[in-house]
Amino acid sequence: MIKVEGLVKHYGDKYAVNNISFTVGDREIVGFLGPNGAGKSTTMNILTGYLSATDGKVEIDGHDILEDTMAAKKSIGYLPEIPPLYPDMTVKEYLNFVYDLKECKLNRKKHLEEITNVTKIADVYNRVIKNLSRGYKQRVGIAQALVGNPKVIILDEPTIGLDPKQIVEVRNLIRTLGRDHTVILSTHILSEVQAVCDRLVIINKGKIVADKPTEEISQAVVTKCRLEAKICGPEKDVLYGIRSINGVTRCETVGSELDSVTYVIESEAGLDVRKPLFNLLAGKNWPLMGLTTMGMNLEDIFITLTIDPTKEKNNRRRITK
Ligand code: ADP
Ligand code: MG
Numbered sequence: 109m110i111k112v113e114g115l116v117k118h119y120g121d122k123y124a125v126n127n128i129s130f131t132v133g134d135r136e137i138v139g140f141l142g143p144n145g146a147g148k149s150t151t152m153n154i155l156t157g158y159l160s161a162t163d164g165k166v167e168i169d170g171h172d173i174l175e176d177t178m179a180a181k182k183s184i185g186y187l188p189e190i191p192p193l194y195p196d197m198t199v200k201e202y203l204n205f206v207y208d209l210k211e212c213k214l215n216r217k218k219h220l221e222e223i224t225n226v227t228k229i230a231d232v233y234n235r236v237i238k239n240l241s242r243g244y245k246q247r248v249g250i251a252q253a254l255v256g257n258p259k260v261i262i263l264d265e266p267t268i269g270l271d272p273k274q275i276v277e278v279r280n281l282i283r284t285l286g287r288d289h290t291v292i293l294s295t296h297i298l299s300e301v302q303a304v305c306d307r308l309v310i311i312n313k314g315k316i317v318a319d320k321p322t323e324e325i326s327q328a329v330v331t332k333c334r335l336e337a338k339i340c341g342p343e344k345d346v347l348y349g350i351r352s353i354n355g356v357t358r359c360e361t362v363g364s365e366l367d368s369v370t371y372v373i374e375s376e377a378g379l380d381v382r383k384p385l386f387n388l389l390a391g392k393n394w395p396l397m398g399l400t401t402m403g404m405n406l407e408d409i410f411i412t413l414t415i416d417p418t419k420e421k422n423n424r425r426r427i428t429k
Contacts, residue, residue, distance in 0.1 A: 109134045109260060109290040110155065115164035117150050124150040126314035128164070132307075134259075137286040139301030139322070140294040142311035148294040149189050151311070152264050155292070156186040169259055182210075185258040185289075189265055191249030195238035199229055199248055202237060203255065210256045219257070227251040227281060243274035250281065261285055263293040267300055279304050298409065302326055310409070328409070334402045335373045336362070337385065341394030343369050349388050355379035368397045 110132040117125040125147040132138050140148050153159035155166055157173050157180060166173040171180035194202055203220050212219065224230045227247045232240055237248060246266060253261055266282065267275045282304050285291055295301055301308055301322070308325050310318040318325065339346050343361060350359040350373055358374040375381045382399070389396050 109136070109169055110292070111165075111167040112151075112155065113165040115151065115154060115166065116162045117147075117154060117159070118162050123314045125154070125161075128311070128314070128316055130309050130316065130319055132290055132292060135286065135288070135290055136307060137282065137291045137293075137305045139305035139308045140292055140311065141296070141298060141301055141308050142294075143296050145313075146296075146311045147314040148296075148311060149264055152186070152262055152292070152294060153188070156184050156262055157181050158186075158188070182256065183259050185253030185256070185261045187249045187253045187261075187263045187266060189268075191245060192252070193237050193245060193248060196236065198236055199224075199233050199240075199251075202248065203251060206252045206255045212256045214257060219255070223251050223254045226284060227254070228277070241274075243270055243277065246270060246274070246278060247281070250278070250285075254285075258289070260290045260292070263291070265294055265296070267295065267297075275300070325409070333375045333377070333379060333381075335375075335382070335385075336370060336398075336400045336402050337373060337396065338365075338368045338370050338398035339389060339394055339396055340368045341389070341392065345392070346371065346394060349392065350385065353381055353384045353388060355381055368395075372402070 112131070113129050115125055115128040116123070128147070128151060140151070142148050150159065154161045154164075155168070155173070157177055160174075166180075168180040169183040171183065173180045194205070197205065203223070204216070207216060207220065224233055227250050229244060229247050229251055232244050237245065240248065250263065250266065253263070263282070267278050270278060279300070282291060282293060286304070286306075293301065293305070302325075305322050308318070308320060308322050309316055310325070343364075346369065347359055347361070350356060350371060355375045356373060357376055358372075360372055361369050362372050363370040373381065373385070385399075386396065
């Protein structure tokens with residue numbers, strides 16, 4: 109349904125998007141995940157024809173976005189980062205306005221009624237947009253994207269600024285949309301997309317670092333136990349010692365102070381390496397200055413996902429020699 113090949117966008121000598129390729133199948137819900145500044149909005153603006161790429165090719169439902177712009181655009185409903193709402197219009201006026209703008213051919217009354225029902229905005233239909241809550245405004249933004257019943261729905265950070273209850277509502281709405289549409293949504297929060305998306309494309313600094321089924325990514329994230337340990341002792345020997353502990357999958361230094369070095373230690377699922385760690389340090393007389401268990405943030409996920417396990421083993425072997 110969507111085919112992106114070698115997409116590049118640079119501003120001066122700065123690459124916002126640097127050679128991105130991916131495909132999205134019919135009725136797939138794909139999460140576009142990455143920290144702020146990763147290139148998500150730039151990519152979405154190019155996919156929807158709002159921004160031209162420096163290089164690369166985008167095809168939407170078989171239509172090239174450059175050669176066949178009108179047809180490609182007709183296949184897409186887009187909710188940009190800042191919803192294109194007209195605050196002084198009522199919801200009804202606004203959706204009718206969008207209907208005309210898109211030259212929609214579907215039965216006006218029936219179509220708009222369906223959209224209002226699915227986005228659950230019927231009770232604010234005659235209210236002026238500027239007086240609506242953030243959650244309702246976001247729903248009106250999504251409703252606008254649905255006008256014309258496009259095959260592809262692209263939503264840029266659809267849950268940003270919403271409260272937890274509204275987030276759950278928008279999430280459910282996106283799930284419903286996925287039954288009849290191909291959906292791409294972007295976010296910088298992993299848990300946002302874990303619940304809704306079939307697949308995650310993770311982007312960092314303009315490049316794709318992972319493109320995998322959500323399940324695989326979730327597993328990579330939750331099956332790791334992580335500790336941060338501050339230890340006094342000779343760094344190389346400490347690293348070697350910790351890496352030799354049964355069940356430790358990764359150990360790196362992340363910082364140092366005058367007399368101690370901080371290490372991040374990852375171990376296999378459900379394996380608590382604190383006892384063997386303590387025994388190791390006590391045996392070697394390396395004082396333990398601090399120990400905390402940690403969750404994974406996006407940066408850690410990138411590291412976990414981009415480390416090639418075969419290379420990792422080789423690295424470890426080289427170090428242990
Ligand atoms: P995201 O949506 O993932 O937060 P963006 O696509 O908005 O990221 O931005 C990607 C990078 O491109 C950022 O470093 C941003 O500063 C830069 N960028 C975006 N738009 C412009 C622009 N019009 N001019 C210069 N740099 C830009
Ligand atoms: Mg953005």
